[in-house]
Amino acid sequence: MSSKINYKLREYLRSESVVVHKTKERFGGLSNMAAGFRLRINGFIVPTSEALYQACRFPDLPDVQREIIAQHSPMTAKMKGKPHRKDTRSDWENVRHKVMRWCLRVKLAQHYKEFGRLLLATKEKPIVEQSRKDHYWGAIPMQDGETLMGENVLGRLLMELREALKNDTDEKLRFVPPLGIPNFTLYGEPIEPVGALGTCVPGEVPAELGEQRHLL
Numbered sequence: 001m002s003s004k005i006n007y008k009l010r011e012y013l014r015s016e017s018v019v020v021h022k023t024k025e026r027f028g029g030l031s032n033m034a035a036g037f038r039l040r041i042n043g044f045i046v047p048t049s050e051a052l053y054q055a056c057r058f059p060d061l062p063d064v065q066r067e068i069i070a071q072h073s074p075m076t077a078k079m080k081g082k083p084h085r086k087d088t089r090s091d092w093e094n095v096r097h098k099v100m101r102w103c104l105r106v107k108l109a110q111h112y113k114e115f116g117r118l119l120l121a122t123k124e125k126p127i128v129e130q131s132r133k134d135h136y137w138g139a140i141p142m143q144d145g146e147t148l149m150g151e152n153v154l155g156r157l158l159m160e161l162r163e164a165l166k167n168d169t170d171e172k173l174r175f176v177p178p179l180g181i182p183n184f185t186l187y188g189e190p191i192e193p194v195g196a197l198g199t200c201v202p203g204e205v206p207a208e209l210g211e212q213r214h215l216l
């Protein structure tokens, strides 16, 4: 996928696709709503890729970012941003797919084996995020029960990442450079390059950051 997104509705056949719907299902880990894929950005633990994505809406509201990232439930993290949506970064419509691509890359870099295995297990199949009403990120089931229709941007970003992973013999995807967009910040600081998750030992947490960190 180029850095520009091709906005058009696509049709997918359920029987030929990997449909990501419930997080407890076999491919549920591909969803941003899946638990078990904690991330670390600038030294701060972010419980889910959903929380990371939602926090990126609000670079100018570090307290809202903190509230979003404090939620262990990805759905609650999404909801915490809702009352502040009028203060979403002004270029969000143009950058949100790039932010999502970056979030997925971070998830892979920091869960290279587990998330990578899941991605590769989809083989050559279309990956489709099933949604009830969001035909931008996902695709909506039609009445025939077999067809899903939507732009499926999330599914397409996952397929793009899967193809990159197939060629990642030197494991370059374990590293993610910062996204080249203005004001790409967390808690007022520029987001730094991302590498492996590592572990965060309570005794090693600088005191001034301790309150905001969720420890692994």
Ligand SMILES: Nc1nc(O)c(N)c(N[C@@H]2O[C@H](COP(=O)(O)O)[C@@H](O)[C@H]2O)n1
Pocket: 031, 032, 033, 050, 053, 078, 129, 134, 137, 154
């Ligand atoms: N409301 C809701 N319920 C679900 O079960 C979902 N999977 C999603 N979709 C996810 O929401 C994120 C996009 O959020 P915005 O609508 O752009 O704020 C993205 O991670 C979708 O996968 N939403």
